[in-house]
Amino acid sequence: MLFTSPLRYPLYQLGNPQLRIFRPNWFLTLVRPGKEQPPDTAQFRIPMEMTKCDVKNYLEKIYNVPVGAVRTRIQFGSNKKRNHLSQKVKQPDYKVAYVQLAQGQTFTFPDIFPEKDRTAAEGSVEEMQEKFLEDEKQKQKPDPRRGGVTEWFGL
């Protein structure tokens, strides 16, 4: 762990106020799990230098999230694809952390892109266009009075 602080803090002697602030230079990304996880598990992408204990302390101290257990793995980014110059293109490796929450808390990844009801506003151009397209489609459908029989034969 590297603590890089651009300021120079005054020299500390016993009794002085504690002025040093350590802010980690790491950022966690909460992701939607690819495979289904138990309800108390959250999945993060974390920097490679972080460890399980670091993740636990990070979440507990900064975000007040009660953490039960953390398991990590490193995902190898593929080196198989080649570009137009036939050079291998490497996708970056990343570390994934599975965090099990304590105190019976559960977490489900929210739906970030919900389906919107795309009805156009009254009297607008889009509504007229939609109606026109719907009429056209309705003209293409076969006659419902024939009860599903095709129009290949007959009068």
Place this chain on the structure above:
Amino acid sequence: MAARTRLPLLFPKNLPPFRNQRLVQTEAAAKDPAYPPIVPSRTAKSKSALRRQVEEHVQKVRASPVEEKLALITRIQRQKFVVYPQTFARDADRWYQHFTKTAYIPGLPEKFTRGQEHTGGEEGSPPAAAQTTVPGIENDAFADIRSLISRVILQEHWYQKKRRPFLFREQEHMVGPLLRNLVSGLTYSLAKYNPLLPLCSLDVNPQVNFYWSRGQRIIPRGHRSGRLEPTRFQIDDHPHTQIRITQQLPEFAPLEASYDAEVPEITLAPNLMPMFRRQYDNNIFTGSKLPDPARYGHTQFHLVPDRYHRDRMARQQQSDQVEVFLRANGLASLFAWTGAQAMYQGFWNYEDVTRPFVSQAVITDGHFFSFFCYQLNTVALSVETDANNPRKNLLWGTESLRLYESVQDGEVVGLNDSVIKLLVQFLMNQP
């Protein structure tokens, strides 16, 4: 003149009547034409052939004696999930309940709580009552047992000077001998009250293994992708001590009572628990080999290792997982033991148990004791046999109860009588 007709020399007096006119219509087809039975092929590459192979294997196992049954069931090695009774996984008891189809009932069965209710009633009665709270044990015997327990505790913690043990060996050094002495002392002193105990077998650090399959999954990748594969499990347990007896303990609750019990359903794969897969010998073992007469289980005693000690869990802010760990330990160990006992009697996946198998366990870390009772009602846990199986296994368990407060100046302070009473009741359990 009479022409000589060609007749035999010895002309029979009574000729058979109308030899030429055979009575055709009366000779009915009494014998059916013997065609062989129409069954699907055995070696074809078809689903019916596979079903026939499975059916024939099941018939073969049904027809063989017990040793061969066990050998045939555990013959093929495949990747299986190894279930550790003492596990660090969170919420392990819910997962284990799903794997073993067990319902958890807090508290002990009526057999043991009836004694507790008696205590409540008898406290008002005069103290000159000869019978104590435990039926069958006199006051003096109970006092003897109390003194035995305090002697055992003092021996380990007061009289014997021990050095600080090596890292993570504290429980093994301090509590291991205590538990061993406690178990053997209690067994010997209660031998005159329980007729099963003189014929019992007390194992020290035995091995208990069980192998079963439950649920299935679709293989995602590989040359077998798309096919259904049953999920196999194996438990390899080493209880601290166990008592095996020659007769079976009576059931705690009737089989039908388990039909309403609730078992948590978990649709996720076991490796999310986390649980890991390995491939090695499939073992089914109760603690002794098949010909041993003491083939039914009575009580197991487990020791909580340092890694799961409640002080360490409290330091890691995981105090709620202590009870979970104890329940998971009791569940897995007792399921393995009762399952192995049932297998030794010839019951397996396709031949379900006809009578419930019952065992008890005590899990302790020196100060706190938890008591568990397990009733195995069904061994048929695989997908085909579980489809219409309403039976569930049952686990009764207590919270951890403190036995004594501390040891001061050669005296055990705060010895809890109810815990001793429960211990005695457990060991006195007999048909």
